[in-house]
Amino acid sequence: MKNFAMVGVAGYIAPRHLKAIKDTGNNLVAALDKFDSVGIMDSYFPKADFFVEFERFDRHIEKIKRQKNIQLDFVSICTPNYLHDSHIRMALRRGADAICEKPLVLNPWNVDALADIEKESGNRIHTILQLRLHPSIIALKNNVELKNKQGKHDVDLTYITSRGGWYHASWKGDESKSGGIATNIGIHFYDMLSWVFGEIQENVVHLREKDKAAGYLEFEKARVRWFLSIDEEMLPKEVKEKGQRTYRSITVDGEEIEFSGGFTELHTESYKEILKGNGFGLQDAKPSIDMVYDIRNKEIVNFGEKHFLIK
Incomplete structure (x- = not known):
């Protein structure tokens, strides 16, 4: 114990x-x-x-x-x-x-x-980089490595998780304390993308507001258009009709990767690995920290491949 x-x-x-x-x-x-x-x-x-x-x-x-x-x-x-x-x-x-x-x-x-x-x-x-332990993400990584595709995969990442007015009044709404939207709600996705698709090669920011952000990331094995938001108005109509307040979607070459479930035990799995002497350390975390720092500080541009929600 x-x-x-x-x-x-x-x-x-x-x-x-x-x-x-x-x-x-x-x-x-x-x-x-x-x-x-x-x-x-x-x-x-x-x-x-x-x-x-x-x-x-x-x-x-x-x-x-x-x-x-x-x-x-x-x-x-x-x-x-x-x-x-x-x-x-x-x-x-x-x-x-x-x-x-x-x-x-x-x-x-x-x-x-x-x-x-x-x-x-x-x-x-x-x-805690729990998406690396999610069965669907592990399967995706294995599939990408197995296919060894010539050229790059096309990926669209959309994550909308509704937050009320409290969010902006709390430390999370203060960029100097939270790092902003991309850091606060997106960093585990950026880590997952680099873990699956390799080193980052290009990082372009198309949108950066207090409640949403979007851009383009190019990795060794993928071109990624991403969109993050805490604005419930951005939720798809069918999601709103179900009374849901969160929507997450990752498509790879047009195919949806289902990973909406399976999150509840991932912290426990993370602890099990740490206690066995495994787990993820500083160098595992660094690529995504580099990415969100650049997203926070890069000049916003209006060219290049954009996520469909900001076209």
């Missing part, structure tokens, strides 16, 4: 991490969040100590190590994107491995700095 701490336990994604810790037979020792709506902990680790102030949380970790010989093995990080770098460093200082939600960090140079700290500490930094 490994000892875990968690920062950001009141966050949206935290329950998946709580479940993963529980399902892999491990123990949550302590948790931190500035918000105290954390009753979800009772379903998983009712005896875990909880703190709303970082200083008290940090002191507690030190105390239990000295007084009870309880050493943290992992710190799970579910905090806002801009805090990941700091919380990863804290985990390594405490002699623990870090398991951090994506995006691991916001800027490419943060990855290089963390690599130095990881080497010095002897502990590891893991990130």
Whole structure:
């Protein structure tokens, strides 16, 4: 049984991490969040100590190590994107491995700095790239490698996940904290695309607004037109009629890749791999971090291959 701490336990994604810790037979020792709506902990680790102030949380970790010989093995990080770098460093200082939600960090140079700290500490930094564990995406990657197509695959990626007015009032609506739409809701797709289709060769941005973004990515084995949005008005009519608020679609050479299900257990599978000494680290995460940094900073252009929703 490994000892875990968690920062950001009141966050949206935290329950998946709580479940993963529980399902892999491990123990949550302590948790931190500035918000105290954390009753979800009772379903998983009712005896875990909880703190709303970082200083008290940090002191507690030190105390239990000295007084009870309880050493943290992992710190799970579910905090806002801009805090990941700091919380990863804290985990390594405490002699623990870090398991951090994506995006691991916001800027490419943060990855290089963390690599130095990881080497010095002897502990590891893991990130959650769960689409690499999705059966449909694994099958796609295997199929692409098996076909070894001459020329490039044509890919259209559409992801619309409706968000209310709260989104823009929260840290997620602040680009300096979230990295913007492409980073906040798209980074796992960019990681998946580079994992399946190889190194990035071209990155063009056609649209970048607070609630939507679109562009063109060219990889070794694919040409990708992508569109991301949190605006429910962009949902297809048939999706709205079903009362659904999320739409995701990936077509490869005109063929739809079905991956709407199978997400609920992927965090647990990620933890299983990490605990076996596998999992995904800094260098796995870097290509998608490079991509979203460029998308955030590139000049918007009106030429090239565009996604059908912005033509």
